[in-house]
Amino acid sequence: MGGAASLGRFSLLAALVLVGYAIAAAVLGARARRADIIASAVRAVQGSAALLAVAAAVLFVALATRDYTLQYVAAHVTDAQPLVYDLTAFWGGMEGSLLLWALVLAGYTLLAIRAVARAQPDLLPGVIVVLASVAAFFLVLLTAVASPFAALPFPPADGRGMNPLLLNPWMAIHPPTLYLGYVGLTVPFAIVIAALTSGVSATDGGVLLARRWMVWAWYCLSMGLWFGAKWSYVVLGWGGYWAWDPVENAALMPWLVATAFIHSVMIQERRQMLTRWNVVLVILAFGLSIFGTFLTRSGVLSSVHSFTQSSLGTLFLAFLACAVLAACAIAAWRWEALRSRYELDAALSRESAFVLNNALFLAIAFAVFLGTIFPVASDVLTGHRVNVGPPFFDHIVPPIAVGLLVLMGVGPLLAWRRASPESLRRNFLAPGAAGVAVGTVLLAAGMRAPGAIVVFALAGFVAGTIVLEFARGVHARQAMRGEPLPLALLALVARNRRRYGGYIVHFGMLLLLCGITGSSVFATQRVVTLAPGQTASVGPYRTRYEGLSQSTAGGALTVGAQLRIYDGGRDVGELVAARNLFLNGRDATSSVALRSTARDDLYITLIGWTAGPGSDGADAAATLRLLVNPLVMWMWVGGLVLSVGAIVAMLPESRPRTSPVPARMPLAGEQAGP
Amino acid sequence: MIAAITIGLAAAAAWYVLVPLWRTGPDAARNDSAERARLVRERESALRALRDLALDHATGKMSDADYDALRVREEAAAIEALRRLDAIDAAVPPASAPADPPPARA
Numbered sequence: 134m135g136g137a138a139s140l141g142r143f144s145l146l147a148a149l150v151l152v153g154y155a156i157a158a159a160v161l162g163a164r165a166r167r168a169d170i171i172a173s174a175v176r177a178v179q180g181s182a183a184l185l186a187v188a189a190a191v192l193f194v195a196l197a198t199r200d201y202t203l204q205y206v207a208a209h210v211t212d213a214q215p216l217v218y219d220l221t222a223f224w225g226g227m228e229g230s231l232l233l234w235a236l237v238l239a240g241y242t243l244l245a246i247r248a249v250a251r252a253q254p255d256l257l258p259g260v261i262v263v264l265a266s267v268a269a270f271f272l273v274l275l276t277a278v279a280s281p282f283a284a285l286p287f288p289p290a291d292g293r294g295m296n297p298l299l300l301n302p303w304m305a306i307h308p309p310t311l312y313l314g315y316v317g318l319t320v321p322f323a324i325v326i327a328a329l330t331s332g333v334s335a336t337d338g339g340v341l342l343a344r345r346w347m348v349w350a351w352y353c354l355s356m357g358l359w360f361g362a363k364w365s366y367v368v369l370g371w372g373g374y375w376a377w378d379p380v381e382n383a384a385l386m387p388w389l390v391a392t393a394f395i396h397s398v399m400i401q402e403r404r405q406m407l408t409r410w411n412v413v414l415v416i417l418a419f420g421l422s423i424f425g426t427f428l429t430r431s432g433v434l435s436s437v438h439s440f441t442q443s444s445l446g447t448l449f450l451a452f453l454a455c456a457v458l459a460a461c462a463i464a465a466w467r468w469e470a471l472r473s474r475y476e477l478d479a480a481l482s483r484e485s486a487f488v489l490n491n492a493l494f495l496a497i498a499f500a501v502f503l504g505t506i507f508p509v510a511s512d513v514l515t516g517h518r519v520n521v522g523p524p525f526f527d528h529i530v531p532p533i534a535v536g537l538l539v540l541m542g543v544g545p546l547l548a549w550r551r552a553s554p555e556s557l558r559r560n561f562l563a564p565g566a567a568g569v570a571v572g573t574v575l576l577a578a579g580m581r582a583p584g585a586i587v588v589f590a591l592a593g594f595v596a597g598t599i600v601l602e603f604a605r606g607v608h609a610r611q612a613m614r615g616e617p618l619p620l621a622l623l624a625l626v627a628r629n630r631r632r633y634g635g636y637i638v639h640f641g642m643l644l645l646l647c648g649i650t651g652s653s654v655f656a657t658q659r660v661v662t663l664a665p666g667q668t669a670s671v672g673p674y675r676t677r678y679e680g681l682s683q684s685t686a687g688g689a690l691t692v693g694a695q696l697r698i699y700d701g702g703r704d705v706g707e708l709v710a711a712r713n714l715f716l717n718g719r720d721a722t723s724s725v726a727l728r729s730t731a732r733d734d735l736y737i738t739l740i741g742w743t744a745g746p747g748s749d750g751a752d753a754a755a756t757l758r759l760l761v762n763p764l765v766m767w768m769w770v771g772g773l774v775l776s777v778g779a780i781v782a783m784l785p786e787s788r789p790r791t792s793p794v795p796a797r798m799p800l801a802g803e804q805a806g807p
Numbered sequence: 808m809i810a811a812i813t814i815g816l817a818a819a820a821a822w823y824v825l826v827p828l829w830r831t832g833p834d835a836a837r838n839d840s841a842e843r844a845r846l847v848r849e850r851e852s853a854l855r856a857l858r859d860l861a862l863d864h865a866t867g868k869m870s871d872a873d874y875d876a877l878r879v880r881e882e883a884a885a886i887e888a889l890r891r892l893d894a895i896d897a898a899v900p901p902a903s904a905p906a907d908p909p910p911a912r913a
Contacts, residue, residue, distance in 0.1 A: 136808065136809030136810075137809065139809055139813070140809050140812060140813060143813045143816070143817075144816070147816065147817060147820060151820060151824065154824065169827045169828055169830060170827075170828065172827035173824055173825060173827045173828050176823055176824045176826075176827060177824045179823075180820045180823055180824055183820075184816070184820065187816070253844070255841070332841065337845065337848060338844055338845075338848060341848070402851075402852065402855060403852055403855050403856050403859065404852070404856070405848070405849070405852055478877070546868065547868065548859075548860075548863035548864075548868035548869040548873075549856070549859040549860065549863055550856070550859075550860065550863075550869075550873070550877050551869065551873045551877065552863075552868055552869060553868075553869060553870040553873060555870070556867050556868050556869060556870065557868075559867060560866075560867060560868060605866050609865065609866075
């Protein structure tokens with residue numbers, strides 16, 4: 134296998150040489166306006182992608198065959214580990230994750246070159262230079278600083294294996310999905326920088342071309358965050374799904390900025406306004422993606438997700454500074470020329486709602502950034518590390534999120550350009566009544582948490598606006614074409630995918646917010662120590678502890694508390710809450726006893742136990758943490774709905790008719806984009 | 808064996824990358840289509856605005872007076888963009904007239 138490792142190292146080195154050549158050839162080709170040199174640059178990028186694929190294949194084979202001559206394999210694979218996790222160890226460590234990053238970037242680069250060559254060929258050399266420069270940085274790291282093909286002089290008989298917390302299906306898909314999002318932000322950045330260097334006219338088109346890439350990156354980030362929350366909930370055993378951990382925040386910040394961009398670029402599409410703002414958002418999203426990578430790899434902040442402390446942090450910081458400064462300098466060079474010739478027609482318009490929504494998204498991103506870097510900043514400035522922790526975020530973020538919720542409901546009620554107050558009042562009536570009804574019912578049912586009532590009432594209002602928008606569209610189609618309801622609904626969505634896909638995404642967000650609110654405000658828990666046969670109650674559940682069991686498998690000793698669960702007096706089955714103790718000295722992990730329903734989750738973890746008189750431990754007392762999390766299931770359902778909406782919105786739309794003045798007024802169900 | 812694969816890979820990569828340089832072909836076309844692309848975007852923007860206006864008016868979000876005033880403005884913008892596009896296309900031989908960019912996708 135030593136030879137294969139050499140092949141891996143050679144492939145990375147050769148890929149680095151090729152991206153270096155691609156940068157030089159793209160610059161020369163653009164300056165000399167030589168198609169042959171630009172074609173050679175394209176081929177160099179394609180060649181580097183092929184070589185990266187070879188390097189990745191070598192690493193996969195080494196992991197699958199448990200080749201402990203490689204340092205990376207010995208550190209992340211063990212004979213007792215299932216094969217599927219041997220393969221996911223590819224991104225379980227620093228070096229492999231960097232290779233994955235470079236590989237994903239290479240794939241995106243091939244797709245971006247193809248798309249740009251078709252849509253705006255003038256931008257091709259610039260796009261190659263930017264993407265190849267980013268690839269070069271990662272290849273330098275992979276060849277000179279953190280090679281996944283470093284060999285061990287004395288290979289061990291068995292490896293150490295991955296952190297047991299990572300041996301979970303959610304963790305198998307969470308990192309690659311998140312990487313698809315992080316790395317995906319590089320493409321809009323490259324397109325926009327290429328457009329800025331090409332000229333002012335190209336920039337407008339470049340930003341619009343970047344939109345579809347940004348939407349894809351946003352979708353991947355959304356799914357990555359969702360998978361990560363699910364993993365945190367079912368694996369870490371602390372009862373929550375989001376802890377404002379620095380690495381979670383690192384993924385949230387670019388997601389927030391990308392969300393702002395997806396809204397503001399709609400104004401540019403319609404009004405040719407906000408080009409400068411959109412350029413800033415694209416640069417910011419890319420910068421935050423690199424900043425997130427810096428946080429994960431530098432070790433400056435402790436996190437359950439981060440890799441060990443290493444010198445990579447300094448290199449990432451230097452790269453981030455160079456990339457962002459260069460991008461800002463290029464944007465500043467074109468700044469004045471990018472000024473819009475148009476202005477908002479009226480304060481009461483959908484454009485204004487989008488501008489406000491952008492301000493709120495950026496405010497949350499800034500608050501998250503501040504809270505994330507505060508420990509480092511305080512350490513540097515005062516010599517004392519001050520962690521602000523979840524209370525800071527919980528204090529700042531929810532009020533701004535409520536503002537966004539209001540805009541999510543009001544926005545669709547406003548006309549583009551200029552909305553009349555009278556029509557707003559009229560359109561507000563039904564959704565407003567839905568919100569008031571929800572709030573009143575909750576109050577009547579005894580809910581006394583003001584924050585939760587506000588969120589649920591606003592959710593009712595927003596759901597009302599979404600239903601109203603669908604109902605109006607369907608009604609218009611039925612009135613004009615006489616279509617039956619299901620056909621009218623399908624045709625409405627199919628012909629206006631961006632608009633109605635966006636509404637489905639909003640509905641998914643509503644479900645997510647309701648789940649977050651329910652589980653944050655109304656969670657109840659208690660810690661109890663029970664002898665076999667004793668019971669404890671929490672919320673509507675009664676838990677009877679029936680004894681401990683032990684088993685050994687896969688290099689771990691598992692101690693499980695057998696539990697019988699009663700919901701309102703009804704026997705709903707058995708659960709097992711367990712602790713896994715690893716024979717190789719790794720940290721113990723929890724297996725959560727989880728009963729999940731639409732109303733709430735019963736979440737039980739085994740904290741400890743005391744030996745009983747019997748030798749098999751069946752009569753030992755167990756200390757359990759019993760937790761009831763209301764509405765959590767709606768978070769996962771909301772993520773699914775969001776995913777469906779995003780896929781609908783990303784599907785290509787048919788080309789709009791180009792007659793300047795419609796022969797007839799279009800149907801309400803035939804409009805493009807919200 | 809691995810050494811042979813390595814050498815083969817290096818040779819194949821070098822050949823693949825450099826072969827376009829030995830081909831003779833036309834230089835990269837000058838960017839004569841930038842103004843046209845801008846006008847196409849202006850036309851698409853005006854058409855999208857017209858569709859938005861029609862929908863917002865049909866669904867009762869915009870008054871008749873606002874709709875009439877804004878529609879006239881957007882129609883004028885669309886017609887002006889079309890007129891200038893026609894002027895550009897009339898000045899370019901049909902065979903080399905650049906095509907419209909691909910449709911915007913979601």
